[in-house]
Amino acid sequence: QVHLVESGGGVVQPGKSLRVSCAASGFIFSSYGMHWVRQAPGKGLEWLGVISFDGNNKYYADSVKGRFTFSRDNSKNTLYLEMDSLRAEDTAVYYCAKDTYSSSWSPGYWGQGTLVTVSS
């Protein structure tokens, strides 16, 4: 049973940084690409990017390229999202998601999300 648990959300001031984590269990974490997707309050889904199974390849949406960084620690079954220079428009629920199947490069199974609020 795939289980993904995001943590690290909270209230952060504009311009500051925050790291969100995603703990994985129930599958072979080191075999799957992982995605980050966010959803602003009352809005639709926005894909942020993907990191390959081994962490060697990362693809970012233009909206976060240069400010957000993905990483993973396969020994800890944990995915990370480092967010820099945060803006009010980054306020959202942040979800991690596992590839639907190996090398699908598409998010299939999602965690419950963690809320990040950027506000002074």
Place this chain on the structure above:
Amino acid sequence: EVVLTQSPATLSLSPGERATLSCRTSQSVTSNFAYLAWYQQKPGQAPRLLIYDASTRATGIPARFSGSGSGTDFTLTISSLEPEDFAVYYCQQRYNWPPLITFGQGTRLEIK
């Protein structure tokens, strides 16, 4: 930029009725746009994968959900609505390489 347009924005139906949700992509799903998926999202919950590869049901998804389509036009059909089916539905496409993902704006399925 790939744009996914879902219609209708809101669909009002009764339990037991058939629901047909549409997703139109701005570029054809060919070898360069190799993946089309559908999700269901209820308030306060994460999206749940229903369909991937346009027509394959995800694990544990009831048979009343089906996906079809090709090229630029795709459909999610719910054959007979159950009370728990009323939610927001999103389609999603993946560009083959680089693997950039786009979501539609969603269709809200509400009880009539």
